[in-house]
Amino acid sequence: MSMRVTFLGTGGAVPTTERGPSALLVNRDGERLLFDCGEGTQRQMMRFGTGFTVSHLFVTHLHGDHVLGIPGLIQTWDFNDREEPLAIHAPPGSKRHLQSLVNVAGYRPGYPVNIHEVRPGNVALSGDDYEIRTFETVHRNVRSMGYALVEDDRPGRFDREKAEELGVPVGPAFGRLHEGESVELEDGTVVDPEQVVGDPRPGRKLVYTGDTRPVDATVSAADEPDLLVHDATFAEDRADRARGTGHSTGREAAEIATRAGAKRLALTHISSRYAGNASPIENEARAAFDGEAFVPDDGQKVDVPYPDADDSE
Known part of the structure; x- marks a missing residue:
């Protein structure tokens, strides 16, 4: 079963010509899950060929660069005669505001849009063989939380x-x-x-923080995630700015990845200050993390293999 992550928007609050606002799409063997939906997300989905059918949207917090793509995407689905319901999962206190976005300018979608407030530390979605778990993050002036996609163990190998x-x-x-x-x-x-039959084999784990300071909850969200997508808005020379705005530096993200035992670290929400050159963030993360650390470009696709994919059997 394949799992592919497409980075639809990797920029900070102010978009640039290279990076759009936050959005991440996970395609898990044809099931598409969208995490955050910044302005222009629908166009990014078309541009990067991810497919357009999404049944669940997970919102980390209510800042505009994470939610302002919702009205356009919902209306486009309506124009395309969508009938299937959409579930939006978001932190406590979000429902009224998200409902206003869904119904912006008096719009009423022709299909059900169900908004679910989920407390951190709970399960937002239980799939057939995976869960989307929530954990509390720390951002400025807003309730925020991250999401961990954790697959069930698979049967052991048959002898x-x-x-x-x-x-x-x-x-x-x-x-x-x-x-x-x-x-x-x-x-x-x-x-x-x-x-x-051998011992059960672990499934895959993907952790997405949204905007956050480095927090212990990210470390405990999933043991040894195969991919950690973490806020890295600034380089270390702007550490004071990161603290003041509720963000992380590349080095701080790398320290969290190390503590979590992550295999790979994707650094996102890159400030427009680094337009055209995010190497300061990437280089300091690589220096502090033994695994693979990278700053993805918009449109970059990353496959997430099973933890035992390199086994000879």
Whole structure:
């Protein structure tokens, strides 16, 4: 099952010609999840070919560069005869304001738009084999929270050779064992799953902070995330500015990634101060983080592999 992240908007509050406001799209084997929706998000989706069908939108906070793309996207879906409901998940106290955006200028969508306030530390969405968990972040003058996409463990690897040695016939019995069901052979022998199936294998973990100071909640949101997308608005020479505006520096994001045991770190919400050259942020993060740290461009796509993808088996 594939998981691809597209960085639709990687800029700060003031957009530049290279970076739009915040928006991140996750395509998980055809299911599209949108995190934040800054101005122009719908055009970025078209421009970068992500597909346009989204059933869930997760809002980190109510600052304009994270929500002002909502009215246009909702109306475009309506013009395209959308019928499927849209669920918007957001921090406590957001519903009234988001409803105003949905109904801007008296507009009434022709499909259901359901706004759900979710407290940090809870589950915003329970999928078939994953959860979207919330955690509290710290930003200036607003209630804010991040999101962690955490997949369920997968079944362990099936040992076909061992199964055949035990006399299990090739065919449906293999699948039943892999799914955790014991199988009785023709001679009455019972083969249990633990005899031929290895230990459960971890799913993938993706953490998205939105705008935030470095906080412990990000570290505990998901153990060893495969990809951490963290606020890195400024370089360290603007650390005072980062503290004053409720943002993080590249080095601070790297320290959080290290503590969380992240495999990769994407640095986003880049201030317009670094238009055309975000290397100061990227370089200081790389110096403080042993994994891969990078500043994505708008439109950049990143595949998130399973933690055991490099295993030889």
